Amino acid sequence: MTDIRISLTDKTIAQLPAPKDGWYLARDTELKGFFVVIGKRKRTFAVQGDLRRGGKRASSIRVSVGGVTEISTRAARAIAKEYLALISQGRHPKDEKQTDAPSGNPNNGSDGLKASITLRQAWQRYLEAHLIRKGRSEHTISGYRDHVERIFAEWLDTSLHELGMDPARVARKHDDITKGNGPYMANGSMRTLRAVYNHARKTNKSLPRDNPADAVDWNEEERRDTGMGSADLKRWFLELAALDNPVRREFHLLTLLCGSRPTALQQIQPDHIDFRRRTLHIPKPKGGKKKAFDIPLSREMILCLIRAIRFGKQFYPLQGLEWVFPADSDSGHLSETKEDREILSKWGNDLRQTFRTIATAAGVSEIDAKLLMNHAIPGVNAGYITRHKLLEDHLRSQQQSISSAVFVALGPSIAEIQALHDWLGRGATRRAILNVQVKPANCDPEHVTIRQAA
Template identity: 30%
Template structure:
């Protein structure tokens, strides 16, 4: 856009712009050319040019030639007259697409602002509220507090906390209402470009949940609309991956440490979710009755359930408890974890570090932190996936259960899936634990048959080194 070098006083301004100009205001059709020819004000600080095409859309011309696009109108239902700044010509202020403001873009923005005014919304009031409104961090803390009050699982709390902090870090200490739909769309697109569609959708859901929590926390709510409503999420496509070659999978499992080997077999033969399987504690296991109580599964304490264990799983857990006492004796035992490991911090008893300095901090016992198995690829020298995560085993468990004729309702209960509103009849049925135990035994037998092996417990008294935590 050309600079302005011809200052004019108000009388000259009127002669240049014609009969619709008066004093320091003019009504013309705003175009790039008409603004280039617009004279600079001399005897006033600013001149106004209002558009003939969109009533309420205008440009403010300063003495230095800077043009600021604005929209002006009344807030419906309140009667107050307000003027809203759109942007400065030739600059990208406030835009996320890096395009500079011109007449066409400003006119479109003006239409949206005037539409908000007609709907009774004052964008300036929203801007004022943004200056001291609650931040994303405030909303996240309140939302997590509500999740704890609702007894949501720790894994759900950890997920939203870690993902929001990692992906929305620069927004954490800014007022949440400053996060616009265009900003969230850009974040969603960036994560998608990394090949992480599920994560991209989760980030949008996190923002929506935090916004709704803050919006419901006060009578007046938050100004503006939830930015998540402006983002088109990826359609849900169920992951169908299962273990196709169970004998090959079983052969790889046998190369793992005893604890991690048993964790893989336990997950396959129970169909439990990753976090619940890794965090099994002995006080929740009744080996005599063959039952496992899961106190805080996905969905929190209100979804707690008792899972019948197949015979092979019970035998494996008996041996696991005995062997844990041997492997983790130098660390005070397994600390109640069925599948323990050692933290990365601290020295392992018997290691070179511990041998050099017996006063060095000893590694602590924690549950297995990472269930996926990775090995270094000889061809590339990089770490590669050796065995899939436990959720793939969960899908395999349910697939085999279907193929051997376990009913949908029995599979539903064994997997602890929530009942949808379309499955009302299922909520009237309560299978006995004996019946479900029989189903679990049939599924376990089918899995071992397809692995081409027989269930076996670790050798009694086997000496081995405990595994380190993997993150």
């Protein structure tokens, strides 16, 4: 077959007929010198250009970019641009000895940036200049660190230029992570790599323009539908009442009643609570300090916090002075809030989804629910909503509607079921503290006796 000229895309290449014998070229109408070699069983991206020496044409060379099944057309075109640029400078793209650009190239310094900018160095700058400087939470930073330092550990001393010139390698890594760690981890780690690469390229223009993570065939992600409806709450409350640790019990209840992220609630302190204004201040939510906000408290939420503080000081006297949800951990507060699903079926983000579900059933508008959860509100009019002006009255009444809907779903169970009555009934907290039989190892027995007598 004779050569053809078309706009190369994944779709148009797939539709090209295979030759009966030999091969033919499908040249790109967008980038001169870029084409696909169409054979009977194989299709390969390639470039062709004139290699010049001293301003004169020395030879015409053809260089393979990669197989169609290994790399997308978009990524192949990006590599082709780099190859053609090198060819025009008199350099062979596959000559591994030529790692630095010719002297006088404005895009490359004398220190050989292409060879020296490693993933480790780029990550360190991204950590310091972007994440820490912008006040990202420790939880967010630890997630990025896990991706770079664990998932991409073998690439830490690999140059970004090498990865940028070989997106097929990045695509294969995504496939490997998908098989070994799951689709969500694979997508998340590649988003981190993409962010670090884009940040590095701001100060290193010698890196290929196209991000190698763009070559990834992203795994499909579905929103987890694990929230509860009103009919599910009674069984869940019975599971929660059976938890041995009362501090963890109150933590999960508060997560349900306010719909906030668990990582934000883990670090709340007594002075974050204003019982007079009936608010809970969240100083470092997702997004950092600039996203700090106040949660209006319903009656049920206030009682939950009071129980948490009392139980915390009883079981963890030292840590309880600083944290609302103390624990015997390095930080002094709850750091791991996962539970065995056989014991507590719903926790964490399951409860955030439940909050949103119950809010809808309680007649709370979508905007009010988003404001209570500190979510961004889409649309032009969002900028005209002043959240703190709604906090004292309107949002608190909406919060109360949600909490009331949660406890209405229990019906008469609190009075009729002993486990719920011992937890949520009148005077239950004081009785539980007075009836403590086993004192925690880090408690001073004399200190506990005084509190029991009080």
